[in-house]
Amino acid sequence: MIIPCPEDFRSYLRYPLTLTLVLLNVFIFILIFSGMNSSISSSSLLQGEGMTLTGRLYYQYLQGLPPEELFEKPEWIHQVKSYNTEQMGVLGAYALRDARFMAQAETFTYRGDEIQISQWKDQLVQFRKKYQQQLLYRFGLSSAEKGPLAWITYQFSHSNWIHLLSNLVFLALIGMGVEALAGSGVLLGLYIFGGLAGGLGFLFSDAHGTVPMVGASASISALLAFYCMAEMRRRVRFLYFVSPMPGQYGAIYLPTLLIVPLFLVVDLASLWSTPEGLGGGVAYAAHLGGSLIGALLGMVYRWKATPAVTPS
Amino acid sequence: MVFPDLSAPAGKPQNIDSTAIIPIASVADRFVALVLDFLILSPMISLFIASLVRKTKTYFLLNTMSQEGIIAIFLVIAVVVFLATMLQAFFLYFWQATPGQLFLQMRVISYPHKQARLTLNQCFLRSFLWCSGFVLLAIPYLEVASHPLRRAFHERASDTLVITLKRNYDDGPLPLESRFISSWMRMSFLFLLLFGVIGFFKTYHSLAVGVYREKDPQAPFACKEIQESELSGVSRLDAALSLFLVNEISAECLDKEAEASLWGDPVNSQGLAYLAKFLTSESSEQEKYFEKVCEDGTSSVCAMARYMREEGALEDLELADKQLWTTRLLLADEKYNSQDYVGSLKLIEDLQKISVLKSALERRYVRSVWALNETMQIQPKKGRVPASVDGDSWIDSFKEKYEVP
Structure with a gap:
């Protein structure tokens, strides 16, 4: 396993919005699953x-x-x-x-x-x-007619603990990087707009599906793509873990662009290799939608942030 | 031309200055580089083969034993090996290292014959043999831990060596460590060979007993317990019902036949199919199926269902269609129960002319003859009794059939 970790996550108080988003996701997860007794699976x-x-x-x-x-x-x-x-x-x-x-x-x-x-x-x-x-259905985004709020609520809902934890690890690590780089406002905007673009991608690929999409992964993809574009030429810290043996886990400095094959190309390959209509439970199209908007905003940010060179 | 002994430890290279120190890359660095290579190259390869993988998944989705799918898997493997070899060789030729090795400050050099750069042949050979190592479950790579210069088979075969650009380099394994890993590797190969041999014979055995034989594509839905493949429609379901009543096929088998009839051929045998469902369903559903069968209370199938449900009301059976084998079988049983053994035997003999029922009704036949014989012994012939004359002929034919003296 290898994940980008540009910032030191021990100094978490420097990243208030990242922390808030993480806590919000956990809170909504608990709200959805508290006292839930689903008889659907036994139907x-x-x-x-x-x-x-x-x-x-x-x-x-x-x-x-x-x-x-x-x-x-x-x-x-x-x-x-x-x-x-x-x-x-x-x-x-x-x-x-x-x-x-x-x-x-x-x-x-x-x-x-x-x-x-x-x-x-x-x-x-x-x-x-x-x-x-089911609350998960009402919070999730699907082709069925629902209120516009579902476009936001789906970004904070998760289907199980593993789904939640895996997303939160990425949200915390890359969210801190984005917040440190561009500020809390940009992070919030990216999270929301990335989620909206992910929702569009999902509905585009599954226009008549009943299974609702939930999860922050589209927003996280947007954050990853944004960071990748904004910090294209930098080497950042990646955490890797192969086994608990010495030398087989730790940190390594690698180019930010490595995020592209590690996460974004994987999503594209997975989307193309899944038989149509029978996805394996991962909304790759949503990831790609989020990535696209994240990459675009990253390029804009980079263009704006580059200081204009004026001849002396 | 003398070929170099690839298995000999290259402790003393010929063209390299023996006094020069070789900065061998450490095992840990090489392992992390391998992981990085996998993480970087596998998405690219996945992207190339995505459409083929999708096709393969679809084949297996529709048929778990799909031959097209198996061929597609081989194609996927071939493409993966080709792409992995090409990508690795490309990086080796232009950068003298794979992406993971580049990040970890390692380079691949020509060894023991010094060259400024790796040749194209070396790059391709090294990459191809590296890929081939996975066929042997990556056991050959263990040599990286045991060889004095950390050279696995693919490196010795391609005359290459991985070095590090870091200040701290590896000293090679300790002799004890080297011996331990080598023995472990030999043991792994032996186990692999053992499993290979067992797997071969197991597969050969499966092949011989017909596990891989192609199934009949004409009737994949039908119950296999009914051997007669030429039967179809009403006659197949009629045969299944008769066989079920003489305990020759299971309830599950009859249910399968009924399902096939109801969902595949609803026009001809719907009544019989509902009757079969009535016989095989659980008690909670049985009543519903009975009502369904008897939607038309005057129908032949309803008469049969009533007879079966009320455990033998002869007047119901008389209303049933006599052309059906099931009706005739029930009539034969009814005659047997009322001690009309000759009548029962006539019906059984008639039914035995149908090949699928022939052996299944043999016990019924013997039972009736036995009962007839018993009766005749108790009531010896007195004067002109036609039934007994019939009985004699039945017993004679039985003796002839079974060669009873």
Whole structure:
């Protein structure tokens, strides 16, 4: 593991906004998960047979779609065979992410085992109701119609402890660098606008998804890209950890540009290598959206900060 | 031409001044450089192969045993090896070091034949052999820790050596350390060989028993317990129901057949499929399936369901479609229960003409003949009794069939 750490994180009081952002993220995480008793994950729709059934019904739904709408679906969907139960399971997983299907799936007419279909429709209505009641869904950003506040709340919400901790480590380390370099105002602006750009990137890549996006990673990507552009020619401290053996962890001074292959190219490669419609739980497009705005603002900052050379 | 012995420790290089001190790079520095190389080069390579990886993932998404996917994996490996070799060779040729080595103040020099720069051949050979080391689970790299000049196989083969530009350089391993690592490496190779041999024979065995044999693509959804692959539609489900009733196939198998029928072919065999679901579903759902089967109360399938549910009301069975094998099997059982063994045998013999049911009904056949024989022994022939004459012929044919003296 290697992460940029330009500032000394022990003198944290010098970075009030970074600290505030970190605490805010922790507070909202606790708020979301305090006393939460989610029965969503145990829903039979998300179990093997439920997924297969959903896939079968979604297959029939696809058959009724006009060609231009069907063409919008991922390429692999066109290769799915209705008699293959494994493929129907995969299709079911995709169906649960398709907002247009999920919004009115129980109103369509299907052929097949009518007893199962009738039970499935009841379960779907229940599932959707519980899903939408979740605080994480309400705070998250998705294609479903929600208030404009979701664009901000998603930036401070996280889905689990690992998600929160990994984001906060980066936020603390790179946030301090940005705050020391450009000040608290720029850091706040970058965090918010980076998050907004990340949201746009996410919605652009997943225009009809039901799964909400949460997390500060788009904002952090913006901070990384900003720092990379603003301090392009500097060597900064990176912390590395290979193993706890002596010499295999510590600090190393490397060019700031190393952030590009380490984080930004990885996001791009991951985005391109993920089968469409079935992401692995990471919104790479949001990272890239945040990175783009961060890089642009970084260039502007660099241009403004460069002192004009006047002939004596 | 004499080839240099690559396995010999190059403690005394020929062209290098033996009195000169070689600033060997330390193992820790080289390890960190390796990690940095991985972190810098792997995203670039990932970017190049992203589309191929996506395609490969899609193949396995749709079929976990996809042959296309396996080929795509080999292509991905080939491209990764090619790109890693090219990138490393590029850096070595122009900067005499990989990016990680550059950051850690290391350089790769030609050794023992002194040259101002590495040749292109050296760069490519070193990079390619470095990549090949991963095939042996990176065990050859352990030599960096044991060789007196910290030279692994890929370095000796390409006549190169990694040096440091730092003031503090490595003195090489202590003799004891060197011997320990070398023995460890040999042991690792032996274990690798052992696992390789076991893996080979295990794979060969799987190949011989047909684990990798191509599955029938025509009916991947159907239950494998039903051997007859030519059956389809109503007759397949009818056969499955009959086999289930004589305990030749499991409830899971019948359920699979019913699912395949309901979701794949809803027009022809929907009634029978719901009947199958009625038989295999849990008690909470059974009532719903019964109602579904009997939506049309006059239907043949509903009559069968009523017969099965009420545990044998003959008038229900009489209403069922006699063309169905399941109906005939139930009738045969009904006749057996009412001690009409000849009638039961006639129906069983008729059903045994269907190849998928032939062996499955053998026990029913023997049971009926046995019961008939018992009856005939208790009630010997008195005068003209047609049934007994029939019974005799059945027993004779049984004796003939099973070569009973």
